[in-house]
Amino acid sequence: MISELNQRSRDIFRLIVDAYVASGEPVGSRTISRRLGMTLSPATIRNVMADLEEQGLLYAPHASAGRIPTDAGLRMFVNGLLEVGALTDEERVTIEAQCAGSGRALADVLSEATGMLSGLSRCAGLVLAPKTDRPLKHIEFVALGPGRALVVLVNENGLVENRVIEVPVGLPASTLQVVSNYLSARLVGRTLDEARQDVLTEIQEQQTELDELSRRVVAAGLATWSGSAGMDSGQLIVRGQSKLLEDVTAISDLERVRSLFEALETKEAMLRLLDATGRGDGVQIFIGAENVLFNHSGCTMIISPFQNSREQVIGAIGVIGPTRINYARIIPLVDYTAKVVSRLVG
Structure with a gap:
């Protein structure tokens, strides 16, 4: 045109x-x-x-x-x-410093990168954390309250995944410790997919000293990561949603932002959209009605996939903001951040 x-x-x-x-x-x-x-x-x-x-x-x-x-x-x-601007040396140094991953868990690095993008762009930052297929280094069950417990998994990359599960009311804390120790002995050093079936088979064939209550908790914990709802889906991190409220001047604008917040809460739909970015090359831009999730919220998403050392797309990082987003400034910010994250995840 x-x-x-x-x-x-x-x-x-x-x-x-x-x-x-x-x-x-x-x-x-x-x-x-x-x-x-x-x-x-x-x-x-x-x-x-x-x-x-x-x-x-x-x-x-x-x-x-x-x-x-x-x-x-x-x-x-x-x-x-559009004439895309170039990042200054200072901006490049800032991005690299904020994303520096030495000694930090990968999830913390990604969260920091997302928050940094939000601050620099004055939009909401988001990242789809890489799929967890690395061996585990820690698993723990923590009591939350009556009938609920938190399962914490940490892989060798430092990526932390949490899931809340239902447990019998009145379950003693000692049972959660037994379950944590049992699974640690069988899962640490292996991927979840490698070990899950072995553990389930052992339980089903009653080749374990666990009591019935402990076996039920183990099965519930493993079930939270089974199939498409599990860790293979990745993890969506969103930071800086409040930035989207700063320029709201009319009720219609507020309604659009509320619509966007609702869309951000539909994690499965967001993960499908972010996963689709992996099929493209470099920065991708979804404007307003082009984006099935945001077509009623008047928003733009600028996002770029990042890769591991084998050049496999394992996640994506970017921002969501109003359609009047500063494209010339934000496109290079997202592009460079994705490249820095690609080097870090290795």
Whole structure:
């Protein structure tokens, strides 16, 4: 579509998008005229804006002279007119320092990277933690309250996974310690998939000294990681959702943000979407209605997969923000962060 625009239309459209990204407000012809240095009259600019609106690139959000870009307009801008900025040396150093993984659990590194992206972009940061297929180094069952316990798994990469399970009410703490010791002896140093069936077979054939209550707790713990609901799905970490509330000025904006928060809570749908980013190459951008999860929330997601040393995609990191997100600044931030994380996960 961009090839159908003459240079004047391109210049005016770029200025409209730049002004909208900066202010979030509809942009009028007089604003564009001032930015052009009065080389074109407001009337001429209004005619160009009317043409752009007819082509589906602009629309009027209410009865005013101002226009804002549509999702299709933003997509055309990103694909054909956007001039992506370059990170400064200081920004690169900051990203590398915040993501430094020496001596820290991988989950902490990823959480820190996500929070850093949120702060630099003023959007919500998110990361899909890598699938857990490394051998385990720790497993523990912790009492939470009547009828509930927390199962904690830590793999050799330092990635921590927690699951809440139901246990018999009144279960003594000593039983949870017995279960932790039993599974540690059989799981540590092996992947969960390698060891799960051996443990279940041992229990089913009663080749263990565990009592019936302990066996039930062991089976419940292992069941939390079975099938698609287990650790193979990865872990979604979201940081900085409050950033999305900072520029809310109208009830309609607040409703869109609430809609986004609800979408962020649908973890399975988010994981499917993030997993799909692994099929692409480099930074991917989902704008407004292009994104089935956010089409009612007026949001953009900029995300990039990261890889291990075998060049296998194992996760993704990025940001979610309003469609007027600062694309030129945030795209290189996400791209470089994903590359730094790829080096760390090895």
